[in-house]
Amino acid sequence: MKLTLKIWRQKDAKSTGKFVIYSLDGISPNCSFLEMLDILNEDLIRKNDDPVVFDHDCREGICGMCSLYINGRPHGPDDAVTVCQLHMRKFKDGDTIVIEPWRAKPFPVIKDLMVDRTAFDKIIQEGGYVSVNTGGAAEANNILVGKENSELAMDAAACIGCGACVAACKNASAMLFVSAKVSQFALLPQGQIEAKQRVKKMVKMMDELGFGNCTNTYACEVECPKQISRSNIARMNREFMCAKMV
């Protein structure tokens, strides 16, 4: 495949970046998107150029590190996959591919396509945990959990914290991420102890960090590689109302 890449290059957090155009030839359609970028980078290193910096780790869709906004869609044109799971066969020979970093005030660019997602960690620190008593491991069946709730909690817990929901949202809202984290605990008895504090503190932090407000366009749900449902957002709103009123 022959490709033209238009990539955001930015030296560091402080400098203003710009788009740089690269041409690539001989890319196999079976290549993954990140492998294609590896090939580009090898080329750049051979030419004594600065390689393009982008986040990645597991490359199997479970860590949530990869984060590229490709041709107007976070994680690219495929549905329900992270960009590390995206393959070049999703593109056509001769395509121009525009690659941008996540854009949101709380996600500043560190270099090129890599953004700082510490904001998510700060939200998690506010309440993404449960308190347990120390001592011997408790009997697993002491606390019974209904089948439906355990399934829903598991679905919510599938969130890998990639930030595609924020990147896709026209308001850079983090509601899908935060609601997944609130829901996974709100649905289980173990999460009840801190439930009220959790939702209030996590939402407060989300607002303070400068994420936008949800306006129900549901772009997050469409782009989420783990298909986190917006029903989690409704659940978080319920939890929030209860926590504020009771």
Place this chain on the structure above:
Amino acid sequence: MNSSFLRFSSITKKIWMAFLGLFLMIFLVVHLGINLCLLRDDGGAWFNAAAHFMGTNYIVKVFEIGLFAGFIIHIVLGIILQVQNWMARPVRYLVSNKTTTPFLSKYMIYTGCIVLVFLIIHFMNFYFIKLGWVSNVNISADGEPEFYIIAKELFANPMYSILYIVLFIVLGFHLNQAFQAAWQTLGVNHPQYNVCIQRFGTFYAIVVPLGFIIIPFYFLLIH
């Protein structure tokens, strides 16, 4: 961000937006009921009677305060939320977002602003007359504004009628997205009811604006 209004959390603001939006949707049905009186060929007797009742009844007056507060808070919150949303992405994407989202859902602020502009025109035409802020030629013998004549004259102007029709089409799109969004914001999201909520919202967004749109057509074409 030190004004107390801004310090409300994002979800609190959204919940108020949703709650007041639904409240305004109830009011719109009442308003439609009154407007449809215009279609009766009785020289405006019913319409003027309804306008008189709305203007003098004490329960309606209390309701009216809530209504105005509702309008103002819904609009102000909408603007605050939108400005915060613009600020949340200081650097824009080169390629605008290609994610498929519900029709016009991304443009609620714009459809809302169009409705607001019309609302101001509407106020100048009717409500300010009622308050006596605008001098008005159409005063009946007992000193009451002749709303029927005012309405008739306005609809006789094709420009006004077209504006009116376009406005209600825009409002229909606004409401179609708003109804289901309001329930989602208020925490009502269940696979069993989502379809019903969506369908009712669309039904409302078609039927109610259509009811309003019939009136200028009636005056332009038939009357």
